[in-house]
Every structure is written in structure tokens, then in C-alpha cells.
Amino acid sequence: MNHRLHDRSANSLPEACPGLRMTPQRQEVYRVLMGRRDHPTANEVHSRVKKRLPNISLATVYNCLETLVDHGLIRQVNFERESSRYCSNVNEHGHFHDATSGAIHDIDFKPGVNLADFLDLPPGAVIEDIEITLRGKLAAS
Amino acid sequence: MNHRLHDRSANSLPEACPGLRMTPQRQEVYRVLMGRRDHPTANEVHSRVKKRLPNISLATVYNCLETLVDHGLIRQVNFERESSRYCSNVNEHGHFHDATSGAIHDIDFKPGVNLADFLDLPPGAVIEDIEITLRGKLAAS
């Protein structure tokens, strides 16, 4: 399994993130996301966080997630019209949605590739964000 | 402007689509999408369709859009958590969302490129659907 992109430990906390007040709620939301990198929904995050912070509200989980996304500590990922999911891998990457298991796998770009190598970009386009989602199946092996 | 992918005229109708009963509502929804390829939402489609079918309901527009998507005549596209948009270009392509104008541009793949050329796919992955969305700006030219 590829751990290259997951080199922060589950307990590492983004204490040094400028302009971000690290409240217990935000800390726990972040910890939960780092501890299990399975792209949970806000609801799932809420369930997990409640184990340590039983009184935290779903609204707060949404607030925390939004704040962490805004500070670049996590990423929000959307598949079709489903609930948003949250991803602790902040490296640039895509996702593969396995239709059989429902699991979501991170997909790295091969080193050295450039968007313009395979896409007909409009002239003058300055790309700020890329979202690549693949859906399919894993052949039984 | 690239018209290669838009070679069906705005009036061509998918009469030959097997298993699809071409009702006036579906026909008009389809016509509207072919006539202006600007990725409208269901609501926008509803507004446009009402010019000719003043009594059509939004629910019917949703039904028609879903049916057309299921039959492969149009595509549904989602950006972030926004309303779904509908796309009359059924060729495989991505989208570029211009943050300045809000416009959505179709992005073609360069000929001959292969997904596996630039993505680290999991071994045995069989890809059934690809979604590529770029967000950014067009440099003033």
C-alpha cells in the first residue's frame, strides 16, 4: 500500500497553521480524518468525533470541516450528487470510486505529467483546481 | 470555435433511440439542450422549455432529463455542490469552469492519450466513467 502521501501521523496536529485557532472540536475533527483515511462524509465524521466529544453538534462538524478546508489542511471531495466527503490527503490527486465495494481510492498523477499534455485547454487558461474522478471496478484478482 | 463535437443540428431529434418513447416534453427538453450548449441547470431548462410547453412541470423536466441521461443522449454534470447541469455533448470530455465569467467550457482530450499514461491506476482497475473538472481563469487577451 502506498503511504508516501500519508506521512503525517494520526496524532500530528496542525498547531502551526497560521490564523487558525485550534479548538478541541477542530482538533478532534482533524485527528479523526488523519486517523482513518477513508473519505468519510460529514455525518460519518460527526459519529466518529462524538466518541470523544459526545456533545459536538453536526453544525459544528460542518463548521470545522469548512475551516480546515479553507486552511488547506484537508480537502472536500464530491462524487455525483452524493454527500460531500473529506479527504486528508492534501497532495494533488484524483479519486477512483470502486463501484463494487464503494471504496474510494486516491489516484496519484504520474510524475512529470502536465495537464496540457493530454487536455485541449482553452488558450490562456490558468488552472487553479483540478478534480479527476474515475468510476469503475477492480478486476477480481 | 470547435464544432467538431456538435455536429447534430439543433433540430435533429433522437427518434431512433431504442426503447425511448419520444414524447413532446422529452423532445422539447432535448431540443432546448441541443439549441444552446451552455450547460443549463434543470431550472434553466424548465424556463426555456416553458416557452413552448407552458404547462410543463419542473418534475417532468427532471424526469425527462433523467430519461435522456439514461439513454445516453445527454450528460449530467456536477460542479462542487451546485445544481446539476446538463450537457448535450456526449463525447468523452472534461469541463473548464471559468471563475470569472461563470461559463463552462468543454475540454477535449488530446488524441491518442490514455488514462494510464498520466495516472497511477490501481492494478486491475476497469474504468467505466471519467470526470475531469478544472477551475480557473482565462487570462485577459
Next chain:
DNA sequence: TCCTAAATTGGAATTATTCTTGATATTGGA
């Protein structure tokens, strides 16, 4: 310590979409 701004909470509100139901229309077969 006190003050102020920011964060949290619970519940209400919002919004896109889906569902339900009854009416209507269309099809294929007798």
C-alpha cells in the same frame, strides 16, 4: 481580570431533488 471577537450549539430554514398519487396517454395484442 475584563472585553471583544470568534466559536459552538440546537434548531429552524433552505434548496435541489425525489417521491407519491391520480389522471392521462400510448402501445401491442386479441
Next chain:
DNA sequence: TCCAATATCAAGAATAATTCCAATTTAGGA
């Protein structure tokens, strides 16, 4: 052609994810 089975349509209700709101709590700096 006529009938029965099936598909579609319309309207509004229902759903579900997310955001908003007002009140309370918390934390950091003067």
C-alpha cells in the same frame, strides 16, 4: 378496432444535505 397493460405526466408533499440564525460559551490580548 378495442382493451388491457404500461408508461408518462403534473402537482404537491417529502426528503436529505447543508446553511443560517440567535443565544451562549470560550479564548486571547489589553
